[in-house]
Amino acid sequence: MPQRKLYKKRRALSSAPKPALPPVSPGATPSVGQGLIRINKFFTQQGLCSRREADRLIEEGRITINGRVAVLGDQVRPGDAVARDGRTLSWGNRSVYIKFHKPVGITTTTELDVLDNIIAYIGHPARIFPIGRLDKDSSGLILLTNDGDIVNRILRAEHGHEKEYLVLVDRPFDQTFLDRMAQGVVILGKATKPCTISRLGPRKFRIVLTEGRNRQIRRMCQALGYRVLSLHRVRIMQITIQGLAVGQWANLTEHEREQLFAALRSKPEG
Numbered sequence: 001m002p003q004r005k006l007y008k009k010r011r012a013l014s015s016a017p018k019p020a021l022p023p024v025s026p027g028a029t030p031s032v033g034q035g036l037i038r039i040n041k042f043f044t045q046q047g048l049c050s051r052r053e054a055d056r057l058i059e060e061g062r063i064t065i066n067g068r069v070a071v072l073g074d075q076v077r078p079g080d081a082v083a084r085d086g087r088t089l090s091w092g093n094r095s096v097y098i099k100f101h102k103p104v105g106i107t108t109t110t111e112l113d114v115l116d117n118i119i120a121y122i123g124h125p126a127r128i129f130p131i132g133r134l135d136k137d138s139s140g141l142i143l144l145t146n147d148g149d150i151v152n153r154i155l156r157a158e159h160g161h162e163k164e165y166l167v168l169v170d171r172p173f174d175q176t177f178l179d180r181m182a183q184g185v186v187i188l189g190k191a192t193k194p195c196t197i198s199r200l201g202p203r204k205f206r207i208v209l210t211e212g213r214n215r216q217i218r219r220m221c222q223a224l225g226y227r228v229l230s231l232h233r234v235r236i237m238q239i240t241i242q243g244l245a246v247g248q249w250a251n252l253t254e255h256e257r258e259q260l261f262a263a264l265r266s267k268p269e270g
Contacts, residue, residue: 057084062084062085064083096124099142099244100142102118104136108133108134124144128144131143131150141234141244167207169228170228177226180224186223192213192216195210218231237263238260239252
């Protein structure tokens with residue numbers, strides 16, 4: 001065949017419409033370029049829930065793909081209509097969950113006109129907001145998200161989610177101070193919940209709270225005659241500040257998201 005005719009034939013073949021990709025059976029390995037992911041991974045990528053929770057929803061028949069009830073091992077590609085309890089889920093509105101090592105001096109507010117506000121400092125492209133607060137004079141771990149559904153479930157005291165702090169006070173304390181802190185201290189007319197506390201040095205202690213009242217640790221110490229010089233949060237639930245430099249933020253890892261959703265699932269939503 002002359003070279004010119006061969007070239008035209010190849011060009012025609014390359015521009016011909018491509019056949020639609022066949023449906024992928026459950027558990028099949030996707031071909032390169034198909035953009036396929038397992039249905040449970042879709043849920044974690046979109047920040048909807050953990051893979052384990054997604055598998056449970058699938059087993060209960062609550063997930064559909066293009067109108068068909070999903071089964072474990074199903075795979076989806078962008079454009080597929082994935083629905084939970086009849087409500088179609090968007091591929092584009094991915095939930096954001098990040099952790100941030102807040103420096104002293106940054107204000108935990110979404111008000112952008114406030115000097116040194118946390119939102120402007122982080123500069124995240126998504127519209128996020130902090131889960132709870134950390135005083136301007138305090139440092140350490142704080143979580144931020146665009147998922148309003150989880151905020152109250154993390155913050156409400158009756159859910160008993162732990163937050164851990166390292167605290168330095170202005171003078172040495174004794175065992176009586178630790179005992180009284182652990183039992184609860186009356187601040188603003190109401191006793192705080194019992195907490196876990198341990199000595200780290202003559203003036204330094206570690207404390208784990210299950211509630212988050214305004215300036216709680218500072219007020220507790222003040223009620224017992226001490227002044228807090230530094231307060232640093234190192235853990236919220238199972239998420240720690242380890243590996244984050246001051247001023248640095250990072251997306252929660254898949255493992256951290258799994259832990260977060262598992263902890264929220266184990267508590268009543270009431």
